[in-house]
Amino acid sequence: MKILTVNINKGGPGKTTFAHNFAEYLAKKYRVLLMDFDDSANLTGRYTSDLAEENSITAIFDEKEVTPLTISPNLDLIGSDSGVERLKERQATKRRREYALGKWLAKNEDWLTQRYDYVIIDTENDEGILTINALIVSDVVIGIAEPSKDAAKALVALKRFVADLNDDFSAQARLYFIANRVNFSENASKDFLASLSERDDYLGYLPRRTVLGDDVAVINNPNTPKALLEQVETLFETIKTQLDKEAA
Template sequence: MKVIAISNQKGGVAKTTTCLNLAAYFTKKHRVLIIDCDKQANLSKNIGAVEPNSSINELFQRKPFDIINVRKNLDLIPSSIDFAGIDLLIQGELARETILKKAIKKFGGSYDFIFLDCPPDMNLVTVNALTAADYVIIPVQASQFSIDGVNIMIEFISGVKENMNENLSLLGILVTHFDERLKISKSIEQDFKDNNWEDALFKTRIRRNTAIENSQHKDNRMTIFEFDNKSRGAIDYGKLGREVASKIKKYS
C-alpha cells in the first residue's frame, strides 16, 4: 500500500483534478482509495458524492464513517462542509497530527494506492495528510508559477518529514495549466535548473484543456478518462500515471 498526498497551499493549482484523475488511472490495474481532505469537498462532488451520510469529519472525530464505492476499483472517503471546524476541535489533543495515519493503518490494507486530496492551507489537516503519506506531489500552475511558492511548500514538507514522518518523499512537482505559448511556461524549467531541482520536476506537463473543466461540470461529474479518453487531458494524465508508477518503482 502506497499513500500519495497531492498538496500545495496555493488555491486552484489543480490538486483536486490531479488527485482524481491520477487515482482513476491507477484503477485500471489496482484497488484505489481517495480520501478527500478538503472541506470544500470539490473532489467528492466531482465524482458524484454530493450529500454523503458521513465523511472525513467522522474519521477525524473517531466516529463510525462509511467508505463508499464510486467506481470499479475506486472507493472514496468523502468530505463535507462541516469538516471546516475540525482544526479547532482537535487542536488541544495529544497526537493530533497522527489521526489520519492511524486510521489508514486500520482500513488501508486492502488498497494498493491511497490518494489524499489536500486543502489549499497549511493547517492541521494538511499536516495529518503529510504525516500519513509516503509520497507528496506538488502541482504548480504554470501561469502563476513562483519559485518562492515552491520553496514555502518544500520547507513545510521538510518540517513534517523531520518531526512527524521521516518516511515522506517528494515524488515530484507537477506543472499544470501548461500552455506552451506562454512565456512563463518556458522559464519554469530554467528556474528549476537554477535551484538544482530539475530532478523534482515531472517530465509530464498537464496542458490547459477545456475537456478537464467540462468533465467536472455538475452535469457530468466524470474522470477525464470517462469524459473523453482522447482529450489532451486524458493523454496527459495517462502519461503522468505512467511516470508516477515508474518513479515509485525506483524508490521501492
C-alpha cells in the same frame, strides 16, 4: 498500500483536478481509496452531493465508524463536507492531533491493505492540521503549480514544509513537482518549465485543457483528444513508478 498526497499552499493550482484524474487512472487496473481533506469538498462534489457521516473524513478524526463510499468497482471515496471546517476547530484542542490519520491507518491496516493498492489524498491549500496528518503518512507528496511567480515561491515553501515535517515526525515523504495549465504560447509557461526541468524532483506537466477539469476524468471521457490522453497517461505512469519506488 501506497499513499500519495497532493498539496501546495496556494489557491487554484489544480490539485483536485490532478487527484481526481490520477485516482481514476489508477483505478483502471488497481484498487484505490480517494480521500478529500479539503473543506471546499470540490473533489467529493464530483462524485456525490449526499455524503453520510460514515463516508466522511470527520468520522476518521472523531474516531467513529468509517465506511468508504463505493464509486466504482476499483474506486472508493472518503469525502469532505461542510463539517470539516468545524472538525479543524475541534482538532486544535486535541493532544497528538498530528497523528490522528496515522493512528486510524495503523488500527485498520489489515483491511485497508487487503482492500486497496493506493490511497490518494487531496488536501486544502494550507499547512493546517489535516494537511499535516496527510503529509506525514505519505510515501510521496505531489506539489502541483501553474506557471506564475507566486506558484514558484509556493513550491519552494512546500519543499521546506515537507522537509521540516519529515524531521519533526520522523516521516519519509518524498516530494515531487509537476506543472499544470501549461500553455507554450505564453512566455510564463516556457520560463516556468525551464526552471522546473533543471530539478531532479520534477516529473512533468499537464497542459491547459478544459477537458481536464470536467467531472468525467480524461481517462474515461470519450471527448479527450488522443494526443492529450497519451500525454496524461505518460505522466501518470511516471508518477506511479516513483510512488511504487518510494513505497517499496
